[in-house]
Amino acid sequence: MSLTSLVGITLVVLSVVLLIGLFLLKDRVKASFRSIPAFTNFTKSIGTAVEQGTRVHFSLGSADVSRERTAASFVGLSALRQIAELAAASDKPPVTTSGDAVLAVLSQDNLQTAYHAAGMDEHYQADTGRVTGLTPFSYAAGTLSMIADEDVSSSFLAGGFGAEIGLLTEAIERQDTFTLAAADSLPAQALVYASAKEPLIGEELFATGAYLETGRAHMVSLYVQDALRWIIVLVLLGGAAMKLLAGLV
Amino acid sequence: MKRYLSPAIAIGVGLLVLLGYFFDNGSLAAVRINFVQWAVLLSAGSILVGVLNLLLVHTNKVIAKGKDRFYSFLLLAALLLTLTFGFLYKPSDPVMVNIFNAVILPVETSLMAVMAITLIYAAIRLLRRRADLMTFIFLATAVFVMIGAAPWPFFQIPLVADLFRPKIINILSTSGARGILIGVGLGTLLTSLRVLMGIDRPYGGK
Numbered sequence: 001m002s003l004t005s006l007v008g009i010t011l012v013v014l015s016v017v018l019l020i021g022l023f024l025l026k027d028r029v030k031a032s033f034r035s036i037p038a039f040t041n042f043t044k045s046i047g048t049a050v051e052q053g054t055r056v057h058f059s060l061g062s063a064d065v066s067r068e069r070t071a072a073s074f075v076g077l078s079a080l081r082q083i084a085e086l087a088a089a090s091d092k093p094p095v096t097t098s099g100d101a102v103l104a105v106l107s108q109d110n111l112q113t114a115y116h117a118a119g120m121d122e123h124y125q126a127d128t129g130r131v132t133g134l135t136p137f138s139y140a141a142g143t144l145s146m147i148a149d150e151d152v153s154s155s156f157l158a159g160g161f162g163a164e165i166g167l168l169t170e171a172i173e174r175q176d177t178f179t180l181a182a183a184d185s186l187p188a189q190a191l192v193y194a195s196a197k198e199p200l201i202g203e204e205l206f207a208t209g210a211y212l213e214t215g216r217a218h219m220v221s222l223y224v225q226d227a228l229r230w231i232i233v234l235v236l237l238g239g240a241a242m243k244l245l246a247g248l249v
Numbered sequence: 250m251k252r253y254l255s256p257a258i259a260i261g262v263g264l265l266v267l268l269g270y271f272f273d274n275g276s277l278a279a280v281r282i283n284f285v286q287w288a289v290l291l292s293a294g295s296i297l298v299g300v301l302n303l304l305l306v307h308t309n310k311v312i313a314k315g316k317d318r319f320y321s322f323l324l325l326a327a328l329l330l331t332l333t334f335g336f337l338y339k340p341s342d343p344v345m346v347n348i349f350n351a352v353i354l355p356v357e358t359s360l361m362a363v364m365a366i367t368l369i370y371a372a373i374r375l376l377r378r379r380a381d382l383m384t385f386i387f388l389a390t391a392v393f394v395m396i397g398a399a400p401w402p403f404f405q406i407p408l409v410a411d412l413f414r415p416k417i418i419n420i421l422s423t424s425g426a427r428g429i430l431i432g433v434g435l436g437t438l439l440t441s442l443r444v445l446m447g448i449d450r451p452y453g454g455k
Contacts, residue, residue, distance in 0.1 A: 001272065002273075005270070008271060011438065012442070015442055016442060019442060064292065070441075071437035071441055072437070074440055074441075074444060074449060074451045075436075077451040078451065100299075101292075101296045101297075101298050101299025102291075104298075104299055104302055105295055105298060106452060106453070109452060109453025110451070110453050112453065113453045127302070129302075130303075130306050131299035134300075135353075135357065137356075137357040137361070138353075138356075138357070142303075145320065149315065149316055149317060163361070164364075166364050166367055166368060166371070167364055167367060170367045170370070170371055173371075173374075186426055186429065186430070189429070191368070191371075194372055194375050194387070195367075195368070195371035197378070201429070202428075202429040202432040202433060203429075203432030203435060203436040205436065206432075206437070206439065215448070217443060217449075218443075218448075221439045221440075221442075221443055224439060225436060228435050228438075
């Protein structure tokens with residue numbers, strides 16, 4: 001086994017141990033995260049959408065689910081499952097747009113599960129989980145018309161995006177609707193920072209589940225993420241100090 | 250039954266693929282490659298589902314006589330035409346290559362160009378929407394780096410192009426990017442573990 005594999009497997013095992021350990025501690029682990037107003041505002045916008053009978057839009061990106069960027073898409077799907085259950089009662093059902101066919105099928109599955117959980121199976125419509133294009137920019141072009149036409153009042157963009165996210169956030173801003181946008185790639189994050197009402201930067205995307213109160217496991221997962229970050233910070237500082245000492249000796 | 254079967258399959262296959270990455274010389278590696286190839290095949294097959302979904306949504310728009318039904322009609326016509334050509338000719342045939350080079354490529358390039366303008370507009374609006382220190386640093390850095398990279402006709406601005414811009418890109422920007430990527434990497438790891446442990450079920454089901 002190579003050194004990289006060994007480090008990788010150690011990190012995975014450590015994460016699993018921490019996840020299970022913190023999960024078993026139950027109520028002794030309380031949520032005490034810094035405030036991210038984007039999530040509070042997003043929850044408010046969902047309430048407003050349900051009250052006004054307008055639509056909530058989920059954009060899951062165009063990253064191919066069978067590649068490395070799957071995790072960002074899964075965060076979007078997890079939030080979709082949670083929010084769709086809350087918004088199921090709205091006059092206009094939530095709609096999802098994807099740039100990948102597998103992602104669209106998964107979004108339909110999650111929407112159906114959410115409607116079932118809300119006891120509103122008969123309200124579910126398969127065409128609310130849509131593919132709007134199969135290349136990044138055709139996906140953006142297809143989604144732009146959807147945003148303009150379908151009375152959307154709140155948009156949640158989370159997943160594997162590239163530069164095309166700039167077109168989406170800008171179009172949503174022009175409609176003067178609420179936008180919470182997050183992406184896994186650096187260029188997309190820069191674009192989101194400049195153009196979205198509520199941008200999420202870096203690992204904030206992966207904190208979505210914890211902040212939307214999806215479940216205890218998400219809160220514990222965020223604690224583990226923080227713990228691992230501190231370990232990496234210490235390793236980096238230790239490495240730098242050792243290199244400095246080696247240079248002095 | 251389905252409630253337990255899908256997570257059991259997802260967790261089992263996920264674990265085998267993960268172990269195959271770490272133990273890359275034995276039979277686990279072969280199992281991983283097989284599973285990944287199956288996933289790619291399924292993914293390719295699902296494109297057909299995606300196209301059918303697109304067809305269904307836009308057909309409904311045309312039938313319902315929606316506001317932009319003309320565009321939906323145009324999309325359906327283009328889709329069916331390209332599909333017919335695709336069946337008649339091979340993907341490498343000049344006709345298919347021309348369809349790509351003369352239609353899809355220019356349209357996507359134009360969207361990229363539109364985005365450049367959009368960005369300038371967004372940057373100006375950013376000052377109005379979120380006028381704080383971070384916004385100022387963000388915009389000032391962007392302008393500074395662009396001035397340093399711009400091809401000035403007769404001279405280069407002293408210090409900007411040869412000293413400050415490389416320092417910003419190679420030191421400040423790279424270290425910041427690494428920090429963000431470490432955070433994204435950890436988030437990816439934990440999200441994947443949640444799926445592997447059956448806590449998150451992106452494949453639907455309770």
